[in-house]
Amino acid sequence: xxxxxxxxxxxxxxxxxxxxxxxxxxxxxxxxxxxxxxxxxxxxxxxxxxxxxxxxxxxxxxxxxxxxxxxxxxxxxxxxxxxxxxxxxxxxxxxxxxxxxxxxxxxxxxxxxxxxxxxxxxxxxxxxxxxxxxxxxxxxxxxxxxxxxxxxxxxxxxxxxxxxxxxxxxxxxxxxxxxxxxxxxxxxxxxxxxxxxxxxxxxxxxxxxxxxxxxxxxxxxxxxxxxxxxxxxxxxxxxxxxxxxxxxxxxxxxxxxxxxxxxxxxxxxxxxxxxxxxxxxxxxxxxxxxxxxxxxxxxxxxxxxxxxxxxxxxxxxxxxxxxxxxxxxxxxxxxxxxxxxxxxxxxxxxxxxxxxxxxxxxxxxxxxxxxxxxxxxxxxxxxxxxxxxxxxxxxxxxxxxxxxxxxxxxxxxxxxxxxxxxxxxxxxxxxxxxxxxxxxxxxxxxxxxxxxxxxxxxxxxxxxxxxxxxxxxxxxxxxxxxxxxxxxxxxxxxxxxxxxxxxxxxxxxxxxxxxxxxxxxxxxxxxxxxxxxxxxxxxxxxxxxxxxxxxxxxxxxxxxxxxxxxxxxxxxxxxxxxxxxxxxxxxxxxxxxxxxxxxxxxxxxxxxxxxxxxxxxxxxxxxxxxxxxxxxxxxxxxxxxxxxxxxxxxxxxxxxxxxxxxxxxxxxxxxxxxxxxxxxxxxxxxxxxxxxxxxxxxxxxxxxxxxxxxxxxxxxxxxxxxxxxxxxxxxxxxxxxxxxxxxxxxxxxxxxxxxxxxxxxxxxxxxxxxxxxxxxxxxxxxxxxxxxxxxxxxxxxxxxxxxxxxxxxxxxxxx
Numbered sequence: 001x002x003x004x005x006x007x008x009x010x011x012x013x014x015x016x017x018x019x020x021x022x023x024x025x026x027x028x029x030x031x032x033x034x035x036x037x038x039x040x041x042x043x044x045x046x047x048x049x050x051x052x053x054x055x056x057x058x059x060x061x062x063x064x065x066x067x068x069x070x071x072x073x074x075x076x077x078x079x080x081x082x083x084x085x086x087x088x089x090x091x092x093x094x095x096x097x098x099x100x101x102x103x104x105x106x107x108x109x110x111x112x113x114x115x116x117x118x119x120x121x122x123x124x125x126x127x128x129x130x131x132x133x134x135x136x137x138x139x140x141x142x143x144x145x146x147x148x149x150x151x152x153x154x155x156x157x158x159x160x161x162x163x164x165x166x167x168x169x170x171x172x173x174x175x176x177x178x179x180x181x182x183x184x185x186x187x188x189x190x191x192x193x194x195x196x197x198x199x200x201x202x203x204x205x206x207x208x209x210x211x212x213x214x215x216x217x218x219x220x221x222x223x224x225x226x227x228x229x230x231x232x233x234x235x236x237x238x239x240x241x242x243x244x245x246x247x248x249x250x251x252x253x254x255x256x257x258x259x260x261x262x263x264x265x266x267x268x269x270x271x272x273x274x275x276x277x278x279x280x281x282x283x284x285x286x287x288x289x290x291x292x293x294x295x296x297x298x299x300x301x302x303x304x305x306x307x308x309x310x311x312x313x314x315x316x317x318x319x320x321x322x323x324x325x326x327x328x329x330x331x332x333x334x335x336x337x338x339x340x341x342x343x344x345x346x347x348x349x350x351x352x353x354x355x356x357x358x359x360x361x362x363x364x365x366x367x368x369x370x371x372x373x374x375x376x377x378x379x380x381x382x383x384x385x386x387x388x389x390x391x392x393x394x395x396x397x398x399x400x401x402x403x404x405x406x407x408x409x410x411x412x413x414x415x416x417x418x419x420x421x422x423x424x425x426x427x428x429x430x431x432x433x434x435x436x437x438x439x440x441x442x443x444x445x446x447x448x449x450x451x452x453x454x455x456x457x458x459x460x461x462x463x464x465x466x467x468x469x470x471x472x473x474x475x476x477x478x479x480x481x482x483x484x485x486x487x488x489x490x491x492x493x494x495x496x497x498x499x500x501x502x503x504x505x506x507x508x509x510x511x512x513x514x515x516x517x518x519x520x521x522x523x524x525x526x527x528x529x530x531x532x533x534x535x536x537x538x539x540x541x542x543x544x545x546x547x548x549x550x551x552x553x554x555x556x557x558x559x560x561x562x563x564x565x566x567x568x569x570x571x572x573x574x575x576x577x578x579x580x581x582x583x584x585x586x587x588x589x590x591x592x593x594x595x596x597x598x599x600x601x602x603x604x605x606x607x608x609x610x611x612x613x614x615x616x617x618x619x620x621x622x623x624x625x626x627x628x629x630x631x632x633x634x635x636x637x638x639x640x641x642x643x644x645x646x647x648x649x650x651x652x653x654x655x656x657x658x659x660x661x662x663x664x665x666x667x668x669x670x671x672x673x674x675x676x677x678x679x680x681x682x683x684x685x686x687x688x689x690x691x692x693x694x695x696x697x698x699x700x701x702x703x704x705x706x707x708x709x710x711x712x713x714x715x716x717x718x719x720x721x722x723x724x725x726x727x728x729x730x731x732x733x734x735x736x737x738x739x740x741x742x743x744x745x746x747x748x749x750x751x752x753x754x755x756x757x758x759x760x761x762x763x764x765x766x767x768x769x770x771x772x773x774x775x776x777x778x779x780x781x782x783x784x785x786x787x788x789x790x791x792x793x794x795x796x797x798x799x800x801x802x803x804x805x806x807x808x809x810x811x812x813x814x815x
Contacts, residue, residue, distance in 0.1 A: 046291025
C-alpha cells in the first residue's frame with residue numbers, strides 16, 4: 001500500500017515538474033559535447049529515480065545509487081551482490097529493486113539499502129517484474145522459455161505458455177497482464193491469473209527486442225529493424241513509427257510523460273514525441289544503449305555499454321544556437337559571440353554584438369573618442385590614422401581604416417584589394433580586386449558567373465540581362481534554385497540532381513514522364529518523372545520508353561499485349577487477338593451479353609451499316625431485336641445478307657464453269673497431241689513429210705522415215721473411242737534431240753479427269769444454292785476445315801468453330 005501511495009503521488013507531480021523544462025528545451029538546440037565519463041564496469045541497468053538520482057546495476061552485481069552532475073556519476077551508496085547479473089528492475093513505487101542473475105534473483109530494499117530476499121532458481125533468470133497483486137514474475141528467455149509467478153512463499157504454479165522460438169523482451173502491465181516479445185516476431189499477451197494466453201500481436205516483421213508500458217497504459221514495442229509499435233492495451237489498435245536510422249531498438253524509456261527514449265544496439269538514441277508519436281531528434285554515440293537521461297534544462301545523456309566498461313555521452317545545450325555548447329560558450333546567450341581571447345569581456349567576432357576592436361589585446365577594446373587610440377589610455381595599439389578621428393587601425397594596409405562606418409572606412413578589413421561596397425551586398429566595388437561586384441549599384445548575391453548581381457533563386461548564378469546573357473554564363477533557369485544551365489534550351493536544367501533535371505540534356509525535348517520496367521508492378525511497368533526528352537506526339541511520355549508504335553500517338557503510350565493497339569484503345573490489352581469489342585465477342589462465345597449478341601448478328605450489323613437520314617440514330621441490339629420481333633422495322637429495304645449470298649452463289653457458279661471449260665480445253669489439246677504422235681511419231685507437224693507411208697509409196701523408205709504406216713489415216717477426228725497408244729520410237733532421244741511422248745508419261749489409266757485438268761480432287765466446287773437460303777462465305781468454302789490444329793491442341797477456351805474462322809490469325813501472331 002505504501003508503494004502504491006508513493007507511486008500515485010509521483011505520477012501526479014511529474015507533469016508539473018516537467019512542463020517548464022521541456023518548453024525551454026524545445027526552444028534550444030543540442031550539440032555533441034563528447035563523452036563525460038567512462039566507468040570500469042559495464043551497466044545492465046540504468047534508471048532515473050524520483051529524486052533525480054540515478055540507479056545503476058553493472059554486470060558484476062554492483063547496485064549503486066548516484067548523484068549525476070555535469071555528466072558524471074557520484075555514488076551515494078552501493079551494494080555488491082557478487083553475482084553475474086543479467087538484468088534489474090525498479091518497482092513502480094521505487095521501493096524495491098529486483099536483480100536477476102545466474103543463480104536466481106535478489107531483492108534490494110531501497111530505503112533500508114539491504115538485500116531482504118534471495119531466491120534461488122535452477123536456471124539463470126533473464127528478467128523479472130511485479131504484477132498488480134505484488135507477485136513477482138520471473139522470465140526465462142532461454143531454457144524454460146516462459147515466465148513463472150512467485151510470491152513470498154515461492155512458486156505459485158502459474159506460468160505462461162512456453163515460447164518455442166525463445167524471447168528477448170518482457171513486461172508486466174499495470175493491470176497484471178504479461179507481455180512477451182519473441183524471436184518469432186510476435187508479442188504474446190498472457191493473464192496473470194494462471195498465465196492463460198489472451199492474444200498475440202503479429203504486426204512486427206522483425207524480432208521484438210524491447211517492451212515498455214507508458215503512463216497512458218499503452219504498450220510500446222521496439223524491433224530489430226528500427227520500428228516502434230504503440231498498442232492501445234484495451235482494443236489492441238496500434239500505431240507504427242519507423243525510426244530514421246533503422247537500427248535495432250534494445251531499450252525503451254519515457255521521460256516526463258512527454259518523450260520516449262528509444263536506444264539502439266548501435267549507440268543511436270531517438271527522442272519520440274508521446275502525443276504525436278513522431279521522431280523529434282536522433283543523437284549518436286557508440287556501443288549498446290542501456291539507458292539515457294534528459295536534464296530539466298534540456299541536455300541529453302546517452303549511456304552505452306561495452307564488453308567491460310560503459311560510457312556516458314553528453315549532448316549539451318546551445319542556448320543561443322551558435323554551434324558552441326553553453327559550457328564552452330563565453331557568451332551563452334549571445335549568438336554572435338562565443339569567444340573572448342583576451343578576456344576583456346568583448347567578443348572576438350568583429351561582426352557580432354559588442355565586438356572587441358582589439359581581440360588579442362586585453363588593454364584595448366574601443367576608441368570612442370575617435371582620436372585613433374584605444375579608450376584605455378594605458379593600453380596599446382596605436383592609431384594608424386592620426387589625422388582621422390574616425391579610424392585607428394588598418395589590418396589589410398590598403399589605406400582604409402578598419403572602421404567600416406567611419407570616414408575612409410574599409411568595408412573589407414582583411415582584403416587589401418577591396419574597401420568599398422556601395423550596395424552593401426558583400427562584394428567590393430573595385431573591378432580589379434578580389435570578388436569584384438559586377439552590379440555595384442544593385443544589392444545582389446550571385447557568386448558563380450559574376451559577383452553581387454540579382455540572383456532570384458539564390459543558386460549563385462545571376463539573372464540574365466540585356467548585357468549579360470545565358471551565353472555569357474547567366475542563369476538559364478533563374479526561377480529554379482537547383483538549376484542554372486540548359487544546354488539544349490528546352491527549359492529543363494542540366495544539373496541531374498536538381499529539380500526538373502533534363503534527362504536528355506544533349507537534345508531538346510518536352511517530355512515530363514517515362515514508362516520504365518518494374519518487375520514488382522502489376523503490369524511490369526511504372527511511371528517515373530523524366531523531363532526534357534524527345535516526345536514527338538506531345539503526350540508527355542518519353543518516346544523511347546513508349547511501347548513500339550505508340551510514340552507517334554498522343555493518346556497512347558503502352559501496349560501490354562504487343563498487338564499494335566495501345567492500352568487506352570485496346571478492348572483487352574492482355575490478349576493480342578482482342579483489340580475491339582467485336583474481337584472479344586467473336587472469340588468468347590460464352591459471353592452472352594447484349595453487346596456480343598449484336599456483334600454476332602448479321603442482320604443487326606446490316607442494320608447498323610444502312611444509310612441513315614439526318615437525325616436518325618441507331619437502336620441498341622436489345623431495342624432493335626425487340627422492334628424486329630414486333631414487326632416495327634422497315635422491310636422494303638434490300639437485305640445486305642441476301643445480297644452477300646447472291647454474290648457468293650454467283651461467284652461460286654462462275655468459278656465452277658471456268659473450271660469445266662479449262663478441263664474440256666485440256667482434254668481437246670491432249671487428243672490433238674496424241675493424233676500428231678500417231679501420225680508423225682512426234683507431238684507436232686514436221687516440216688518435211690517423211691512418214692513411212694509416203695516413203696514406201698515413193699520407194700524411198702529408210703531410217704529417215706518418221707512414224708509408221710498409218711492404216712487408219714483416213715479416220716475422221718470424231719471417233720467413238722480414243723486410243724492414245726503411241727508406237728515405240730525407234731530413235732534414241734539423246735541422239736535425235738527430240739522428246740518423244742509416251743502415253744504413260746501423259747497420264748495413266750488411274751488418272752481422273754480432275755487430275756488431268758490439274759484440279760485437286762479434294763477441292764469442292766460450290767454449288768449454287770437458292771437465293772433464299774444461307775450461303776457460306778467464300779473463305780469458308782476454300783478452307784472448310786480451317787488451318788491445321790497445333791500439336792499442343794486448341795488454345796485454351798477455343799472451340800473448333802472458332803478455330804475454323806480465326807485459327808489462321810492466331811497462328812500468324814503466335815508462331
